[in-house]
Amino acid sequence: MDLAIRRIRRAPLRLLLVGLPALLLVACSSSNNNSSSNKPATAVKAASAAAPASAASAAGTAAAAAATKAASAAAVTTAASGSPAAAAPAGPTQSPQAQVQATGSPIKIGVLADLTGAFANEGNYMKLGVDFAIQHINATGGINGHKVEAVYADPKTDPAEAVRLARELVQQDNVDVLVGGVGSNECLAVEQQAPQLGVLYVASTGCASDVFTSTACNKFSFRVEPTANQTTDPESSYLIKSAGPKWGVMYADYAFGQSQLKAYKDSLGKLGGSVTVEIPVPLNESNVSPYVSKIPTDGSINGLVVAFGGADLVRIMGAIQQFGINKKVAISTQASKDFFGGTAPDAVDGSIGVTVHPTDGIPGNTYDAQFDADWHKFAPQERTTIGVHGYVSYMAISAVRAAGDAAKVNGKADTQKWITAFENLNMPQGPDSPTGPMIMNKNDHQGRMNVYIIQEHGQKEDILQTVPASEVPQIGTCQAK
Amino acid sequence: MKVAGRRWRSTPWWLHGGLLALLVLALIVVPPAKGGIFSQKLALYLIFGLLGLSVALITGYARLFNIGVGATFGVSAYAAAIATQHGVSNPVLLPLIGIGAGLVVSVLFGIFAIVASGIQYMMLTFLTTLAFFEVPNFLTKLTGGDNGLVLKGGLHLSFGQNPLRGHGFYYLVLGVTLFVCAVCWYALNSQFGRAVRAIGQNPLRAAAMGYEVSRYRMALTLLSGFVAAVGGWLLVLDNQFVSQDMVGLNYSLNGLLYALVGGVDSIVGPLIGAAGFRNISETISRHSSDSQLFIGIALIAIVFLMPDDGVIGLYRRARARGLRGLGGGLRSYALGLLRMTRSDGEAIEPEAAAGLRATEDAHNL
Numbered sequence: 001m002d003l004a005i006r007r008i009r010r011a012p013l014r015l016l017l018v019g020l021p022a023l024l025l026v027a028c029s030s031s032n033n034n035s036s037s038n039k040p041a042t043a044v045k046a047a048s049a050a051a052p053a054s055a056a057s058a059a060g061t062a063a064a065a066a067a068t069k070a071a072s073a074a075a076v077t078t079a080a081s082g083s084p085a086a087a088a089p090a091g092p093t094q095s096p097q098a099q100v101q102a103t104g105s106p107i108k109i110g111v112l113a114d115l116t117g118a119f120a121n122e123g124n125y126m127k128l129g130v131d132f133a134i135q136h137i138n139a140t141g142g143i144n145g146h147k148v149e150a151v152y153a154d155p156k157t158d159p160a161e162a163v164r165l166a167r168e169l170v171q172q173d174n175v176d177v178l179v180g181g182v183g184s185n186e187c188l189a190v191e192q193q194a195p196q197l198g199v200l201y202v203a204s205t206g207c208a209s210d211v212f213t214s215t216a217c218n219k220f221s222f223r224v225e226p227t228a229n230q231t232t233d234p235e236s237s238y239l240i241k242s243a244g245p246k247w248g249v250m251y252a253d254y255a256f257g258q259s260q261l262k263a264y265k266d267s268l269g270k271l272g273g274s275v276t277v278e279i280p281v282p283l284n285e286s287n288v289s290p291y292v293s294k295i296p297t298d299g300s301i302n303g304l305v306v307a308f309g310g311a312d313l314v315r316i317m318g319a320i321q322q323f324g325i326n327k328k329v330a331i332s333t334q335a336s337k338d339f340f341g342g343t344a345p346d347a348v349d350g351s352i353g354v355t356v357h358p359t360d361g362i363p364g365n366t367y368d369a370q371f372d373a374d375w376h377k378f379a380p381q382e383r384t385t386i387g388v389h390g391y392v393s394y395m396a397i398s399a400v401r402a403a404g405d406a407a408k409v410n411g412k413a414d415t416q417k418w419i420t421a422f423e424n425l426n427m428p429q430g431p432d433s434p435t436g437p438m439i440m441n442k443n444d445h446q447g448r449m450n451v452y453i454i455q456e457h458g459q460k461e462d463i464l465q466t467v468p469a470s471e472v473p474q475i476g477t478c479q480a481k
Numbered sequence: 482m483k484v485a486g487r488r489w490r491s492t493p494w495w496l497h498g499g500l501l502a503l504l505v506l507a508l509i510v511v512p513p514a515k516g517g518i519f520s521q522k523l524a525l526y527l528i529f530g531l532l533g534l535s536v537a538l539i540t541g542y543a544r545l546f547n548i549g550v551g552a553t554f555g556v557s558a559y560a561a562a563i564a565t566q567h568g569v570s571n572p573v574l575l576p577l578i579g580i581g582a583g584l585v586v587s588v589l590f591g592i593f594a595i596v597a598s599g600i601q602y603m604m605l606t607f608l609t610t611l612a613f614f615e616v617p618n619f620l621t622k623l624t625g626g627d628n629g630l631v632l633k634g635g636l637h638l639s640f641g642q643n644p645l646r647g648h649g650f651y652y653l654v655l656g657v658t659l660f661v662c663a664v665c666w667y668a669l670n671s672q673f674g675r676a677v678r679a680i681g682q683n684p685l686r687a688a689a690m691g692y693e694v695s696r697y698r699m700a701l702t703l704l705s706g707f708v709a710a711v712g713g714w715l716l717v718l719d720n721q722f723v724s725q726d727m728v729g730l731n732y733s734l735n736g737l738l739y740a741l742v743g744g745v746d747s748i749v750g751p752l753i754g755a756a757g758f759r760n761i762s763e764t765i766s767r768h769s770s771d772s773q774l775f776i777g778i779a780l781i782a783i784v785f786l787m788p789d790d791g792v793i794g795l796y797r798r799a800r801a802r803g804l805r806g807l808g809g810g811l812r813s814y815a816l817g818l819l820r821m822t823r824s825d826g827e828a829i830e831p832e833a834a835a836g837l838r839a840t841e842d843a844h845n846l
Contacts, residue, residue, distance in 0.1 A: 116772075116773065153766075153767075154766065154772075156773075158726055158731075159629060159722065159724040159726065160716075160720060160722075160724065160726065160727070163720050163722065164525065167518065167521065167645065168518065171517070171518045171521075171645070172517065172518055184627070184628060185627055185628055185629045185724050185725070188628055188629060188631075188722075189629060189720070189722045189724065192631050192721050192722050193645075193721070196643070196645050196721075197645065209628055211628055216631070253618060254618070254626070254627035258621070258626065258627075283627075
C-alpha cells in the first residue's frame with residue numbers, strides 16, 4: 001500500500017489521474033449540452049432563426065396581432081391623456097391574416113437569465129419565455145419593423161456579477177434594452193446601473209421584492225408583474241373567508257420572503273385578520289423539519305401562508321405533507337401547479353393561491369388557449385406549461401415591443417422615447433398579452449395585470465376570482481425620476 | 482542552494498526595477514489606447530487583486546490560513562455605503578470610514594492569530610466569516626438585508642470619476658493600488674518584513690530569537706486588513722451597490738484563489754492571479770452555461786502544474802536563469818518536477834524548494 005501511494009506521487013501518473021477524469025467530465029458535459037433543450041448562453045442568440053413550422057403557427061395569431069398593434073398604439077395615446085383605459089374586448093378581432101416578417105437592423109435585448117445557481121429553474125423558464133416571445137414578435141413585424149435578437153448572460157445569482165454583465169451587455173455587446181435578473185438583490189443592483197448606462201431595464205421573472213418599485217424606482221426601470229400587496233390584498237379576503245382571520249406566515253428569510261411577510265401582515269390587517277405566527281426559514285435550507293415542526297396545529301391559527309420559491313417551496317410543502325399538517329391547518333401558497341413541475345403534491349390540495357397565469361388555462365379566453373397551443377409547439381417536451389415564470393418574461397418582452405412600436409424606436413438612441421411610451425403603456429388583451437391587459441403605472445413604473453385567485457383540487461386548478469388589472473392596487477408612492 | 486542539481490543566481494536590482502516600471506507604464510498607457518471597456522475590466526481586476534494581496538500577506542508571509550479576509554473586504558464596503566445613507570458625502574472621509582471598519586474586523590482576526598494557529602486559526606476565521614454573512618439579515622434596516630444597499634451621493638464620492646465613462650476612475654483605482662503595493666513593499670522589505678517571514682517559517686525559533694510573535698502577527702493582520710478594506714471601498718465605488726455576498730465566504734475563497742494562482746508570497750502575484758483567473762472565468766462564462774465545471778478543471782490543472790509560488794514562480798525561475806527567458810524556466814521546472822520524485826518514490830520535501838526563496842534577493846517582488 002505504501003509503495004502504491006509512493007508510485008501515485010510520480011508526476012506523470014498524477015497528470016493522468018487528473019487529466020483523464022477531467023476529459024471524461026468535459027465529454028459528459030458536452031453531450032449533455034447537445035441533448036439539452038436549454039442551449040448554452042452564447043454571445044449573440046439569433047432568435048429570428050425560428051423554424052418555419054413555428055412561424056406558420058404564429059401566423060394563426062397574426063390577424064389578432066395586427067389588430068393588437070393598432071390597439072396598443074391607441075391605448076398608449078388614450079392612457080397618455082389621463083386615466084387608465086378599460087380593458088379591450090375579450091374576443092379576437094376579425095381581420096385578414098397577415099404574416100409580417102421583421103426586417104431592418106436588429107434590436108438587441110440583453111437578458112440576465114440565471115441559468116445556474118439557486119434560481120436556475122426560474123432562469124431557464126425566463127429564457128424559454130423570452131425565446132418564445134421573440135419568435136412571436138419576429139413573425140409579426142418585429143419592433144417597429146426591426147428584427148429582435150436576445151443576448152444572454154448568466155449572473156449566477158450574484159448581484160456583483162449581474163452588475164458586471166449588465167455593463168458588458170450594454171457597453172460591449174451594444175444591446176438596446178436590458179431585461180432580467182431573478183433574485184431581488186440582482187434586480188436592485190442592476191436597477192441602480194440603468195440610469196448610468198442610459199438603457200431601458202425591465203424586470204421580468206422573479207424580482208419580487210416590492211422595493212424595486214415601491215421605494216427604489218427610477219426613470220429607466222420598469223416591472224410588469226404585480227407583486228407584494230398587489231397580489232396579497234385580493235388573496236387575503238379569500239383567506240379570511242375560507243379559513244378564518246388568524247394566520248401564520250412561514251417565509252424564506254431573505255428579501256422576497258420578508259417582503260411577503262410584510263405584505264400579508266398589511267393585507268390581512270386591513271381586512272380584520274392578523275398574522276399571529278411568523279416562522280422564518282433560511283434560504284436554501286436543506287433540513288426544514290425543525291421549522292415545519294414549529295407550525296401550531298392546536299387551533300391557534302386558522303391557516304398558514306407558505307411564502308417560498310424554487311426548490312425551497314417544494315421541500316417545505318413536502319415536509320408539511322409528511323407531517324400531516326395540511327390536514328389540520330389551511331394552507332396558502334403563492335404558487336400554482338407549475339411551481340411543482342406540473343404535478344401538485346397532496347399537501348397543496350385545497351390550498352388557495354394567487355397567480356397571473358393559471359396553469360390549466362382561463363375558461364372562455366381564446367387568446368390564452370391559442371397562446372397555450374403555440375407554447376406546446378414551441379416548448380421542449382418536458383416543459384408542459386410555460387408557468388408563471390415563463391409567462392412573465394414573455395410579457396416583459398411583449399411590453400418592450402408594444403412600447404417600442406408606439407414610440408417607433410430604432411434602438412438605444414431612442415431610449416427616452418421608449419421610456420415615455422412604456423410609462424403610458426396600456427396593452428389590451430391579445431396575442432401579446434393573452435391572459436388580460438397590462439397597465440403600466442406612470443408614477444412608479446409598476447405594471448398591473450389580471451390577478452387570479454386559484455384553488456388546487458387534486459391536479460385541477462380552479463379559478464375562484466379574477467381581479468381585473470384596473471382594480472389591482474398600487475404598490476407604493478414612489479415617483480420615478 | 483542546490484535543488485535538482487542547479488545553482489540559483491540572484492538578479493540585479495535594476496532588472497527588477499526596469500520590469501516593474503515597464504509594467505506600470507503599460508498599465509498607464511495601454512487601457513486608454515485599447516479603448517472600449519478594457520479600463521473598466523482592468524479596474525475591477527485591480528480591486529480584486531487587492532483582495533488577493535490581502536490574503537497573500539497573511540497566508541504567504543505569516544503562514545496563517547485566513548478564510549475571513551472577505552469579511553474585512555465586505556465590512557469596509559458596507560461601512561462606506563451605510564455612511565452615505567446617513568449623509569456622509571466627503572470623498573476623503575468615506576475611505577477612512579471604510580478602512581476604519583475593516584481594521585476593527587482585522588483586530589478580531591489579529592486576536593485569533595495570537596491565540597490560535599494552524600487548523601484552529603483557520604476554523605475561527607471560517608466561522609467568523611459565516612457569522613458576518615448573517616449580520617445583514619439581522620440588521621435589515623441598517624444594511625438593507627438581502628436587498629443590499631445603494632451607495633448614495635453619486636460621482637462626487639469617487640472624486641467626480643465615473644466608473645462607466647472614460648478612464649478617470651481606472652486611474653484612481655490604479656493610483657490607489659500602486660500606493661497600497663508601495664506600502665506593502667516597504668513594510669515587507671524592512672526589518673518588520675524579515676521578522677514576519679521568520680515567524681511564518683518557524684514561530685518557535687523566532688520567539689527563541691527574541692521576536693514578539695503575537696505583536697508581529699497582529700501588525701501583519703492589520704496590514705492585510707488595511708489592504709482588504711481599501712479594496713472593499715473601491716468596489717463599492719465601482720458598483721454603487723453593496724450586497725450580502727461581499728461579506729461571505731465566496732469572496733474570501735476567491736481571494737485565496739487569486740493569491741494561490743498568482744503567487745502567495747509576492748505582491749504583484751495576487752494582482753496577476755486576480756486578473757488572469759477572472760479573465761479566464763469571464764471568457765468561459767460567455768461561451769458555456771457549464772462554466773463552473775470548466776473553471777474547476779482549469780483550477781485543478783493550475784494547482785497541479787504551477788510551481789508552489791504560482792505564476793510569479795515561473796517568472797522567478799526564468800529570471801534566475803538570466804536571459805534564457807521563460808521557456809527555459811518552464812523547461813527547468815518540468816525537469817525539476819520529474820527529478821523531484823526520487824527513484825524510491827519519495828518526493829523531496831517542500832522546504833527544499835522554499836529554501837530557494839529564502840535565498841532570493843530582498844527586493845524580490
